[in-house]
Amino acid sequence: MKSAPTLSEIIELDRQDALAPSRAAFQLPEKIIYLDGNSLGALPLSARQRAQQVVEREWGKDLISSWNQHDWINLPVKVGEKIARLLGAAPGQTICCDSTSVNLFKLLSCALHLQQGRSVVLTQIDNFPADLYIAQGLGAHCGPENCVVKAVAAAELEQHLDSSVAVLLLTHVNYKSAAMHAMQRLTARAHQHGILVLWDLSHSAGAVPLQLDAWQVDFAVGCTYKYLNGGPGAPAFIYAATRHHGSIRQPLTGWMGHTDPFEFAAEYVPFDGVRQFLCGTPAIISMSVLDAALDVFDAVDMHAVRRKSVALTELFLTLAKDTAALPLVSPRASAQRGSHLAFSHPQAYAICQALVAQGVICDFRAPDILRLGFAPLYVRYRDVWDSVATLAAILASKSYESAEFTVRHQVT
Numbered sequence: 001m002k003s004a005p006t007l008s009e010i011i012e013l014d015r016q017d018a019l020a021p022s023r024a025a026f027q028l029p030e031k032i033i034y035l036d037g038n039s040l041g042a043l044p045l046s047a048r049q050r051a052q053q054v055v056e057r058e059w060g061k062d063l064i065s066s067w068n069q070h071d072w073i074n075l076p077v078k079v080g081e082k083i084a085r086l087l088g089a090a091p092g093q094t095i096c097c098d099s100t101s102v103n104l105f106k107l108l109s110c111a112l113h114l115q116q117g118r119s120v121v122l123t124q125i126d127n128f129p130a131d132l133y134i135a136q137g138l139g140a141h142c143g144p145e146n147c148v149v150k151a152v153a154a155a156e157l158e159q160h161l162d163s164s165v166a167v168l169l170l171t172h173v174n175y176k177s178a179a180m181h182a183m184q185r186l187t188a189r190a191h192q193h194g195i196l197v198l199w200d201l202s203h204s205a206g207a208v209p210l211q212l213d214a215w216q217v218d219f220a221v222g223c224t225y226k227y228l229n230g231g232p233g234a235p236a237f238i239y240a241a242t243r244h245h246g247s248i249r250q251p252l253t254g255w256m257g258h259t260d261p262f263e264f265a266a267e268y269v270p271f272d273g274v275r276q277f278l279c280g281t282p283a284i285i286s287m288s289v290l291d292a293a294l295d296v297f298d299a300v301d302m303h304a305v306r307r308k309s310v311a312l313t314e315l316f317l318t319l320a321k322d323t324a325a326l327p328l329v330s331p332r333a334s335a336q337r338g339s340h341l342a343f344s345h346p347q348a349y350a351i352c353q354a355l356v357a358q359g360v361i362c363d364f365r366a367p368d369i370l371r372l373g374f375a376p377l378y379v380r381y382r383d384v385w386d387s388v389a390t391l392a393a394i395l396a397s398k399s400y401e402s403a404e405f406t407v408r409h410q411v412t
C-alpha cells in the first residue's frame with residue numbers, strides 16, 4: 001500500500017499543479033475549505049462582473065433593445081454551444097434552458113414518442129429522486145400504455161435490457177454514492193435492443209470528460225450550478241443528437257421553440273433543430289451569469305480536470321484511512337466514481353454540521369451520507385490535508401455529539 005504523503009509533499013503537489021492558477025478565477029471566502037462544488041459551484045469572478053453588467057448596463061440602460069443589441073435572444077444557443085464542448089458534442093445539439101427536471105420531462109416524452117409500441121422507462125431505483133418523480137409523473141399523465149417506470153438496482157440494469165424497454169434513463173454519476181456508469185458500454189448495450197438512452201449529467205458535466213457524439217448517446221440533460229459554477233438555480237441544458245431532430249416533437253410547445261416566434265402565428269410550428277426545446281422566455285440574468293462562468297473552462301483540458309479530480313479523491317482516501325468509523329460508500333476504484341466521496345455514519349448529519357462549523361463546507365444526504373465534493377478548478381491538495389485533519393479531530397473527540405449539530409436545517 002502507498003504510504004501517505006507528508007505535508008511538504010502535498011505543498012509540492014499544489015506547486016506543480018497545472019490547474020492551480022484557475023483557483024484565482026473564483027471568489028472563495030478566506031478560512032473556508034469548500035468541498036461542496038458538487039452541489040453549488042463557487043462564484044467565478046467573471047460571473048460576478050457579468051451579473052453587474054447585465055443588470056446595470058444591459059437591463060438598466062439599454063432596456064428592451066438588449067434583446068437585439070446584446071443578443072439576448074440567442075443566449076440559450078450561445079451558452080448551449082459552450083457547454084457542448086465539455087460534453088463532446090458537435091454544434092447544433094445542445095441548448096441551455098429551464099431546469100434539469102423540466103428538460104427531463106421534455107426529452108423523456110420525446111424519446112417515448114419515438115418508441116411506438118414500447119412503454120417501459122428503465123431506470124435505477126436510487127436514481128436522483130427528481131428523475132424518478134418526473135418519469136412517474138409522465139406515466140400518470142400519459143397512462144400505462146405509453147409510460148411505465150421500471151426501477152431496478154444498478155447491478156440488475158443490464159439483465160432488464162430487452163425489447164419491451166423504450167428508454168433507459170440513468171444518471172451518469174450517482175448523486176449520493178458517486179458511482180459512475182460506463183456510459184459508452186451501457187449506451188451500446190441498450191441500442192442492441194433498440195432502446196433509446198437518456199443520461200442525466202448533473203454530476204458529470206465539468207468534472208468528467210464526456211464524448212456524447214462518439215458514444216452515440218441519444219439524449220442528455222444536466223445542471224449547470226454544480227461543477228459548471230452557474231450559480232443557484234442556473235438554467236440547465238439539453239443535448240439531443242442530430243439524428244433524432246427530424247422525428248422528435250417536444251411537448252412544451254412554447255413560443256420560443258416556434259420556428260418564428262415574432263410572426264405571432266396562431267399555429268405552432270417547431271423550430272427545425274435543437275432550438276425547438278425552448279419553451280418560454282429565457283432567464284436572461286441567470287443565463288448571462290452562467291455564460292460568463294463557463295469562460296473559466298475556456299483553456300481547460302477536461303482530461304486534466306479528471307486527473308486532478310482522481311488525485312484529490314485518492315489523496316483524501318489515503319489520508320483518511322484511519323477514520324475507520326466512517327465507511328466509504330463510493331466505489332473504491334477511482335475509475336468507477338465521479339468527483340465526490342460519500343461516507344456513511346448514523347450521525348452523518350451531525351458530523352457534517354461539525355465540519356461546517358470548522359470551516360469545511362460539505363453536505364449530508366439522508367438517511368446517513370456525508371458527501372464531500374472535490375471541484376478540481378479550485379480545491380487544493382492542501383485543502384484535502386486540512387479537511388482530513390479536521391474530520392479526524394471531530395471523529396476522535398466526538399464533538400459532533402454536541403446538541404447544536406443535530407438541529408436539522410430545511411436544506412441539508
Ligand SMILES: Cc1ncc(COP(=O)(O)O)c(C=O)c1O
Nearest residue numbers: 099100101128130171175200202
Ligand atoms: C442528478 C440530478 N438530477 C436532477 C436534479 C434536479 O435538478 P433541478 O432541481 O435543477 O431540476 C438534480 C439536482 O440536484 C440532480 O442532482
